[in-house]
Amino acid sequence: MRGGIFWVLCGLALLIIIAPAVAVVVSVLVKAAPALRWSLLTNTTQDVQNPGLQNAILGTLAFAIGVLVIAGPVGILGGVYLAEFAPRRLGGTLRFFSEVLAGVPSIVVGFVIYVALVIGLKWGYSIMSGVVALS
């Protein structure tokens, strides 16, 4: 009997996990459906008659490539060192800190990069400062 209640609750929990995952995707798609058309990809947001998202999409792509170029080699080389060369203790410590770094809130990282690059070096808002922050 208690087992039955337990499994019903567990099933409910699984449902609470699955339902929102579906709901988020479906509701965003439904809300976006009327606006989905080809010109969304090809026009810029400044287009008066038929505004699109081309600049935002290209920006996102440029951003992603930039992140990949900077963070990719560092990440892979770091991984190679940890796997192949690092003494056991040192490797453990370094891995530990990279895990902790992954847990630092993005808003804090963003603030630091903002302060360091935008104010400190007067770079202005640029793709570069964003790239450094994300990597």
Next chain:
Amino acid sequence: MILVRRRAGGMTTGPARVERAARGDLTIGDRVLQWVSGIAATVPLAGLGLILSIMIVWAIPAIIYSGTTFFTSDKFFIGNLYSTVLTTHNGISAPHGAVYGALTFIIGTFFTSVIALILAVPISVGGVLMLSEWIPRRLEGPLSTFLELLAGIPSVVFGFWGLTVLGPLLSQHFYPVLSHLGAIIPFFKGPWAYNGQGMLTASLVLTLMIIPIIASTTRELVKRVPVLAREGALALGMSRYEMVRVVTIPYVRTGIIASALLGWGRALGETIAVLLIIGVAFNPPANIYGTTSTLASVIANQLDEALSDFTGMAVRAIAELGLLLLIISLLTNLAGRLIVRRISGEALPVGRGI
């Protein structure tokens, strides 16, 4: 050691090279790679140190200016930027009437993240137990895809969904029911915003965002429960529920605490989704549905305005908020990671609880 290396270096045949490599005798290329990759491996550590030191350096003037007011005042006001009269505290000047109290944001951050954690832990554990102990193996793969789907949804999409779909839904159908609890606990009494913006909606969306973190760790641990202990429990005539209670849960308990700490760290630092849903207000929440702000959301919300402060103190105050957030989330992360490390070594407590 040197003797061994020399002898190994003298041989040029294929197997010898393998032997040499295995002995740790490195060629020049290997050494270059070792150094370059070693430097790359220290980048996270250096980054962490850099972030922490920049935050501290930037926050110092605000720490001196605010003193203990930072923790005791729930008033955050960057001051009258049009007044030429400055307010001076402890020798540091800020715009007229500037008060940088963080209490509102500390309360907001604490409530949103703790409510999310209290809901997310049982849901994750229950869902994972259902998935790996009850549901047929065939369906486990497809169903766990939804968990990955939840993990892959960008935070801003969660925010948008919470604002436009979940919030209105809750405020119309769920909050009227929940407010009956207000008869027992006044904190649950209304009113709430018509579109659901506020602390509880933000907490519920945060719950969805940290479920994947807790659930994936729990799933890994449940998979590693020794088969012998499970079979032994079943052989003793236990039902599946009793097996889960006596074998699985005691085995994964520490891991759940650790993953809850990691999930908490995520909930503390979550910015854009919370900013969209919590209904930015600079006062502590009036009730559980109330609008307020968290440490992370106020940084994102105020940085732009803070930059127009000619004394530059507002940015310093925001740095102090960020420093507090950084320290809290570093502590939860450190604790979580340390526990994960301790239990994920070879020496797992086999069949604990039996």
